[in-house]
Amino acid sequence: MSRAIKAQLVKYSRLAHERGLTAAFGGNLSIRKGSLVFIKATGAVMNDMTAEQVAVIDMSGRQVSGVRPSSEYRLHLAIYRSRPDVRAIAHLHPPYSIVSSTLAVGELPIMTPEAEIYLRRIPIAPFRPAGTQELADVVADAILQSDAVIMERHGIVTVGRTLREAFYKAELVEESAKLWYLGRK
Incomplete structure (x- = not known):
């Protein structure tokens, strides 16, 4: 099973880079399976991801694999704890979302019927330093009422029952x- 999970993380990490949703070392994806979380390793580049660059931690944050997890592991764990229905998380750094986080206030307006159906709302969480428990707490709170959060000047987090x-x-x-950004006057 872990081989299939790692393959999914590799596939979607590379796809995120190809589609311009993240660059260089930015972003990380995770999948929860029981009490274990499979997550991109620290220092891994999404475009070059391999199965060997997938770390495994338990729900307390203890490293299970020989590979260290992304510095954002606290963010992933906080979301999994606050949303038991979530089995996968995408944390990415898409450019329009980051720029919009500095211009929109409170929430990003929903722009399409698909976004309304699948996201309902897109709150903007206030800035907190990357990799901190403060960021994890503010995002876990914001994602209680939505499946997506934009983090001010940082990126986005989306959740689902699957990584897809x-x-x-x-x-x-x-x-x-x-x-929204292109439509501003």
């Missing part, structure tokens, strides 16, 4: 951000 679902929700957030 979380990934496509991320695309919907970036599409909404792009349409």
